Every structure is written in structure tokens, then in C-alpha cells.
Amino acid sequence: MSTHTPATRATVGTAFRPASAAAVGALAGAVARLHLPGDARYAELTVTSNITKAVRPLAVVEVTSPDEVSATLRIATASGVPVAVASTGHGATETMADAILVHTAALDELEIHAAQRWARVGAGVRWAAVLEAAAPHGLAGLCGSSTDVGVVGFLTGGGVGPLARSHGLSSDTVRAFDVVTGDGEIRRASATENPELFWGLRGGKGSLGIVTAVEIDLVELPEVYGGAIWFDGADATAVLRTWSVWTDLLPEEGTTSIAVMRLPDMDPFPEPLRGRTTIALRFVWTGDPAVGEEMIRAMRAVATPLIDAVGVMPYSAIGAVHSDPDDPMPLHESSLLLDEFGPDTADVLVDLVGPDAQTAQAMVEVRQLGGAVRRGPDSAFAHREAAYQVFAIGLMIPEIAQVVVADSRRIVGALAPWARDGGLPNFTDTAGVGWARRVYSPAVAARLGTLSRRFDPAGVLLAGRGVRD
Known part of the structure; x- marks a missing residue:
């Protein structure tokens, strides 16, 4: 069931291109939480940490499961509408005009496996929550300088934190990703399962898919x-x-x-x-x-x-x-x-x-x-x-x-x-081809581009466009 009112939908829909209107109409029957411009929740979920980077998507899908992410990507592909992703409002680089925004705030699972020293973290979780949950066990997750940022966004950008010289990139602690790739398929990526995808998710930001959960190693560091x-x-x-x-x-x-x-x-x-x-x-x-x-x-x-x-x-x-x-x-x-x-x-x-x-x-x-x-x-x-x-x-x-x-x-x-x-990647606040040429070597950009065409053949992911051109 959609959370918008019929009046809001009718008013906003008249300004859409036909493809955009078709995508929003299909989403209304496919996801539980769809928010349109003018809705209070839309306003809340489009706030960015850098207010010069305002985002104005066609609609916001506040996903509650990987299945809803998959449905959104498939509907957007069928309608020819791009898809962006956000969690905490940090790292926004594009206006997202004419795009559907998948917001992952509701994917808030957090499990600490203290004996094995690892954690499973949903895409809506911020680092502060991980640190708080791990601390009673004397364990630490390799966060960035701010604990207010989202875990997944930080890790997909590599992650250079306040322990970087002693413990390396934070993305080096990733054991596995649960991800919905641009083709709408729900996949798991690790060193042994979809290893090429695993390579690209650590540093490739959102160019290959929408991560719904990540599993990370914790270090013993009270x-x-x-x-x-x-x-x-x-x-x-x-x-x-x-x-x-x-x-x-x-x-x-x-x-x-x-x-x-x-x-x-x-x-x-x-x-x-x-x-x-x-x-x-x-x-x-x-x-x-x-x-x-x-x-x-x-x-x-x-x-x-x-x-x-x-x-x-x-x-x-x-x-x-x-x-x-x-x-x-x-x-x-x-x-x-x-x-x-x-x-x-x-x-x-x-x-x-x-x-x-x-x-x-x-x-x-x-x-x-x-x-x-x-x-x-x-x-x-x-x-x-x-x-x-x-x-x-x-x-x-x-x-x-x-x-x-x-x-x-x-x-x-x-x-x-x-x-x-x-x-x-996490410190370069531009988008598109210019961003990709800056943060990736030619070899890395070419490899990401090849993976993007494999896992997102329709090019529906807005973040992947920089490595495809």
C-alpha cells in the first residue's frame, strides 16, 4: 500500500513525463512506502548533510526488504527511469531529477557475533549504532571520522578512517555484501561468491547495485x-x-x-x-x-x-x-x-x-x-x-x-x-564521468564499466553512469 494521498499523486503526476508517471504508478502497487513531492516523509528522506546538494527525485521508495529493492529496479528498468540510493543524507552528489530514490533507512538490522568477531549490518545503520553494540564485547568496527555516516555508504567508498594506518581500509574488513544488482537480481558477494562483484563493491560506491546488508570483521580494541x-x-x-x-x-x-x-x-x-x-x-x-x-x-x-x-x-x-x-x-x-x-x-x-x-x-x-x-x-x-x-x-x-x-x-x-x-571516492563530491575519472585509474574504471554492463545491462543505476561512458 502507498503512503501518499490520491490528491497528492494526481497533482504531482500531471507534471511527469509519461515514462515517469508509469514508473510511479507501478511502484504504488508494488512497495509499501512510496513518498512523493509534497509528502512530509518525502521531505524528511531527501534532507542532505550538505544542503547545497539538494536532491529532488520523482519519488522516494522507503524500502523494507531486498524484494522491494528488486521490484523498484525492475519497474524503473521497464519504464526507462534511473534509480539512485541514499541512507543518511551524506555523500549526495546529484539532484536525482527524473530519478527514483531508493532510501534504505528502514533496513536497520544489526547483529553482533561476538565470539566470531563479526557483525551483520543493514544498509540503514549508522556507525554510531555499530560501535555502541560492539563496545560491551571489547570489539570495534573500522568507522570513519564521523560516526553519524552510514556503514554501507562508507564501506562502498573504501573507507579511510582514524585507524587507517594501523588497520587499513575499512572496506578490507568486509566479509560479504547482500546486494540487489541493477538487473534486479538479489545476490550475495564475497571472496568466493560473485568475486568480481565483491571486488567492485569495495570502492565502486553504488555503480553496480544497491547494498541491503553487509557483513564485516570486528577488531578486538576496547x-x-x-x-x-x-x-x-x-x-x-x-x-x-x-x-x-x-x-x-x-x-x-x-x-x-x-x-x-x-x-x-x-x-x-x-x-x-x-x-x-x-x-x-x-x-x-x-x-x-x-x-x-x-x-x-x-x-x-x-x-x-x-x-x-x-x-x-x-x-x-x-x-x-x-x-x-x-x-x-x-x-x-x-x-x-x-x-x-x-x-x-x-x-x-x-x-x-x-x-x-x-x-x-x-x-x-x-x-x-x-x-x-x-x-x-x-x-x-x-x-x-x-x-x-x-x-x-x-x-x-x-x-x-x-x-x-x-x-x-x-x-x-x-x-x-x-x-x-x-x-x-568518499571525499569527491561530484558525479558522473568527471567523478569516475578522478577517483579511479583507467584500468579500474574500465573494469567497473565492464561489470556495470554485466550486472546493470539497462544502465538503470544513476551511480553507474560515470563508469559506462
Whole structure:
């Protein structure tokens, strides 16, 4: 039974192309929860974490089972209408105009198999729920810097989290996917069952199918030594230069990033950090805490911290390391990969966004990669060899939006001497062919394209179009 009212359906339907109207009409009799523009639930399910990336699909199917995903894909294929997928509102890249949105929020199963150290997670589950469920068993799932994001979306993008150097890509922990491929078939993908599909789902985002559940290995890690140290912007040169050398010496048990921040003078930000330029050093050590304390000593000695929140912490509180905001905001994001980040690069970054620079970015982060990221099973994640990633965020306030965009281009251009081609799937907020060419090598893109034609012969999946052209 559909949840929309007949009046809403009639009003909206008059604006559809015939194929779109046919698809929506067929879905009304095939799925339990169909939401159209004007419905309250439609509005709720189309909210995005980056409100500059508004989505306006023809309709939202709030699926309750893999069978409903299959039915939606088959109806869309028959009608010639594309299909997109969402779970939490993070990672939106397209308007989804003329598309059906499959929303997986209701697929919320979560099972922890503590004795065997693995979990089964539905496509609607966020990382915070997994951490909470695993913590009583001393187990941890390899989440990202924010625990508010969906598990499946993060893993299909590879997953570079705050334990990446010690434990590798989060997608390397995937045991199996339950997925409905673009042809509407319900399949299971693992290293031994549909292995080519399994390869493509780890890094290929939604280009091959809609994942309904994932099974992941958990690691025995009740606590870590980690947190953030904040320095005043006046110490930017000393802190960034020291960090650039320190990371070269840091063992794999340590994962770190550093960010130049300009936080607004308002709640909920701590008073010492408001309305000024600060430097946030993020650090997680998965080995002996006493050794971790020795490792961070050199950074603590560079300058007097404004806030020092590094110490032993439960892994379930790992989101506090980055303290990523959860509320939707208007953002402009840009990123690039680097082969190195030495003292010369640090000096350029200070010139670009340090306390004396004129910049419109709220944050510019440099994240060290390497370590265990460079190892792991073959997958569609194409840039394991990158040494660092730069990620910049600016607030797209209408009065300065053009300045924010131009400023991000200035930063990317100035760092070009140290950059390498490529980008990470979860940090590149564009879509289509341009996105695919950026995040995949030509060989990976070609292999994904071949798989897309096999598992989605009609090209119904919106996310797959970038690898097919």
C-alpha cells in the first residue's frame, strides 16, 4: 500500500513525463512506502548533510526488504527511469531529477557475533549504532571520522578512517555484501561468491547495485590512545613544519591528521577556539598507550596547547577525535592527494591558510595515509599508494559563495607541485564521468564499466553512469 494521498499523486503526476508517471504508478502497487513531492516523509528522506546538494527525485521508495529493492529496479528498468540510493543524507552528489530514490533507512538490522568477531549490518545503520553494540564485547568496527555516516555508504567508498594506518581500509574488513544488482537480481558477494562483484563493491560506491546488508570483521580494541590537541594559529608554522617531519617517523600504529581551522564565534564550539585561527592535531594510537604518549610528546612540545584532549579513550568514543558536526550545513568541499608533505609544503600551506592569510575556508585538513592502507585485498579502491590527502571545507554563505569556490581553487593550484592524480571516492563530491575519472585509474574504471554492463545491462543505476561512458 502507498503512503501518499490520491490528491497528492494526481497533482504531482500531471507534471511527469509519461515514462515517469508509469514508473510511479507501478511502484504504488508494488512497495509499501512510496513518498512523493509534497509528502512530509518525502521531505524528511531527501534532507542532505550538505544542503547545497539538494536532491529532488520523482519519488522516494522507503524500502523494507531486498524484494522491494528488486521490484523498484525492475519497474524503473521497464519504464526507462534511473534509480539512485541514499541512507543518511551524506555523500549526495546529484539532484536525482527524473530519478527514483531508493532510501534504505528502514533496513536497520544489526547483529553482533561476538565470539566470531563479526557483525551483520543493514544498509540503514549508522556507525554510531555499530560501535555502541560492539563496545560491551571489547570489539570495534573500522568507522570513519564521523560516526553519524552510514556503514554501507562508507564501506562502498573504501573507507579511510582514524585507524587507517594501523588497520587499513575499512572496506578490507568486509566479509560479504547482500546486494540487489541493477538487473534486479538479489545476490550475495564475497571472496568466493560473485568475486568480481565483491571486488567492485569495495570502492565502486553504488555503480553496480544497491547494498541491503553487509557483513564485516570486528577488531578486538576496547580502547585507544587518542584525541585532539589544539594550538593557536600563531604557532601554525612551528606546528605544521614539525608535523611534516614527525609523520615520516611515525610507526603504523599511529594515524594522524592536522587541520587549520576557523571556527565561528558561537556555540557549540569551545570558547578558546571561537573566532580565531587554530590548528587541530588529531592522533590515534592503537598500540601500548605508554608508547603512544611517547610518540605524541614531540608534538606536545612544539607550542603551548589551547586544549589537549589526547589520552586513553574507549573506542566507542572515537568520533571525538575529529568532532565532525552532524547538523546539515551549506558546504563547498575540495580535495587532492599528495605524494609528500614536507617542511616546504607546510610553509606553503601556512601562506595559503595560516593566521595571516586571506582565506574563505573554514577548515583545511591534511590527513596522513600510507601504512596498512597500502596493503590489503585487491578492490576497486584505486589510490592506496597516496601518502597524504588534503581536504578543504568552506561555508557557502550566499554573500561569499563565489569567493569560497575561487579560494579552494587557489589552494589546490598552489599545492599542485606535491599533488598526484586522483581522489578518494568518499571525499569527491561530484558525479558522473568527471567523478569516475578522478577517483579511479583507467584500468579500474574500465573494469567497473565492464561489470556495470554485466550486472546493470539497462544502465538503470544513476551511480553507474560515470563508469559506462
